[in-house]
Amino acid sequence: MSASMSAVGLDVQALRRDFPSLDQQVHDKPLAYLDNAASAQTPLPVIDAIRDHYLRDRSNVHRGVHELSQRATNAYEKARVKVQRFLNAPSYEEIIWTRGTTEGVNLVASSWGRANVRAGDEVLISALEHHSNIVPWQMLCQQSGATLRVIPMNQAGELLQDEYERLLTERTKLVAVNHVSNALGTINPVREMIAKAHAVGAVVLIDGAQAIPHMAVDVRALDADFYAFSGHKIFGPTGIGALYGKKALLEAMPPYQGGGDMIASVTFEKTIYNDLPYKFEAGTPNIADAIGLGAAVDYVQKIGMDAIAAYEAELLSYATEKVAAIDGVRLIGTARHKASVLSFEVVGVHPHDVGTILDREGVAVRAGHHCAQPVMEFYGVAATTRASFAFYNTREEIDQLVGAIGKVKELFG
Ligand code: PMP
Numbered sequence: 001m002s003a004s005m006s007a008v009g010l011d012v013q014a015l016r017r018d019f020p021s022l023d024q025q026v027h028d029k030p031l032a033y034l035d036n037a038a039s040a041q042t043p044l045p046v047i048d049a050i051r052d053h054y055l056r057d058r059s060n061v062h063r064g065v066h067e068l069s070q071r072a073t074n075a076y077e078k079a080r081v082k083v084q085r086f087l088n089a090p091s092y093e094e095i096i097w098t099r100g101t102t103e104g105v106n107l108v109a110s111s112w113g114r115a116n117v118r119a120g121d122e123v124l125i126s127a128l129e130h131h132s133n134i135v136p137w138q139m140l141c142q143q144s145g146a147t148l149r150v151i152p153m154n155q156a157g158e159l160l161q162d163e164y165e166r167l168l169t170e171r172t173k174l175v176a177v178n179h180v181s182n183a184l185g186t187i188n189p190v191r192e193m194i195a196k197a198h199a200v201g202a203v204v205l206i207d208g209a210q211a212i213p214h215m216a217v218d219v220r221a222l223d224a225d226f227y228a229f230s231g232h233k234i235f236g237p238t239g240i241g242a243l244y245g246k247k248a249l250l251e252a253m254p255p256y257q258g259g260g261d262m263i264a265s266v267t268f269e270k271t272i273y274n275d276l277p278y279k280f281e282a283g284t285p286n287i288a289d290a291i292g293l294g295a296a297v298d299y300v301q302k303i304g305m306d307a308i309a310a311y312e313a314e315l316l317s318y319a320t321e322k323v324a325a326i327d328g329v330r331l332i333g334t335a336r337h338k339a340s341v342l343s344f345e346v347v348g349v350h351p352h353d354v355g356t357i358l359d360r361e362g363v364a365v366r367a368g369h370h371c372a373q374p375v376m377e378f379y380g381v382a383a384t385t386r387a388s389f390a391f392y393n394t395r396e397e398i399d400q401l402v403g404a405i406g407k408v409k410e411l412f413g
Contacts, residue, residue: 079294
């Protein structure tokens with residue numbers, strides 16, 4: 001085992017060399033990038049895949065008979081199959097390219113929602129959701145006359161499963177919950193929650209934005225009806241993501257947007273829609289970034305999602321212990337099952353001040369409401385400071401975080 005190997009066998013120093021952006025000084029301090037839940041860094045193989053597309057194969061997909069278009073189409077569709085296999089989805093037809101999680105949720109709310117949700121129905125979300133898994137459902141409920149209900153949580157940031165069971169009735173048409181909370185890191189028991197929802201005939205959408213970089217996701221084992229995620233959280237490009245949907249549901253849904261590529265034929269009298277997944281992909285897609293996301297999926301699979309999860313569990317437990325031991329720091333979100341997110345408050349100091357001082361020490365964290373204002377309201381805070389880890393983070397970077405929090409306390413103490 002080399003000196004840079006972690007206890008679970010990841011050669012973190014070697015992996016870090018794939019991420020040149022990690023190797024820089026910020027304000028004359030080595031960068032400790034601990035804002036991975038907002039956006040992760042991008043490794044060279046992803047950058048190379050995008051570059052190769054632009055250098056060699058740049059052209060539109062599904063349209064040209066010429067060589068470049070065929071190469072671009074092959075790479076683009078190959079990337080879709082990579083995502084399909086990564087999620088263990090039964091068919092490539094069930095993988096729709098989106099701009100990210102937000103667009104995936106909006107697609108389901110607009111298309112499935114408008115076709116299936118009526119006045120008197122209920123849509124069930126949770127107290128832990130990101131705004132992108134709240135607002136589209138509020139909009140749907142306003143338009144349809146349906147009622148939005150919310151699964152409550154406890155002080156640790158765990159959803160109350162008995163309350164969830166009580167809220168599930170034959171009126172529940174859809175349940176939309178995240179797999180992992182971005183604000184707190186809670187891992188929700190989505191497999192069990194999906195089974196309970198199915199028992200009352202409800203359809204389930206899982207917001208996988210924060211689960212996808214941290215654990216193996218198997219949509220078949222989960223029996224998820226829809227699963228949405230974003231490329232930039234899993235070391236891929238921004239502006240690309242994917243939505244998995246069960247074929248029977250997708251086939252029965254009306255298109256989301258109209259335009260080129262989503263049609264089989266058009267006359268002024270009648271349009272026949274294209275097959276899955278193209279029915280949901282109007283217009284020229286984000287070709288290069290889809291290819292980049294395929295490369296990101298290859299990259300994490302090569303490391304192994306289980307190895308990533310094991311290493312990050314070690315990091316999280318080290319960070320939790322160190323940060324919790326600092327006098328005047330309150331951890332926010334202490335669920336038993338957590339992914340590598342550490343939200344905290346330095347009591348008496350505004351999180352934006354904490355974030356700014358940490359930045360001066362080279363530590364990049366997120367300070368804010370994390371697009372989860374209802375979670376902040378629950379804890380009676382306007383914002384938190386959030387450190388979030390990826391497999392390329394180290395104990396030394398956590399020590400740097402702890403030292404920087406010490407600086408905050410010196411300045412505000
Ligand atoms: N859901 C969760 C849990 C998230 O963390 C995020 C991103 N912060 C989103 C949804 C939205 O993702 P995107 O902005 O990439 O669409």
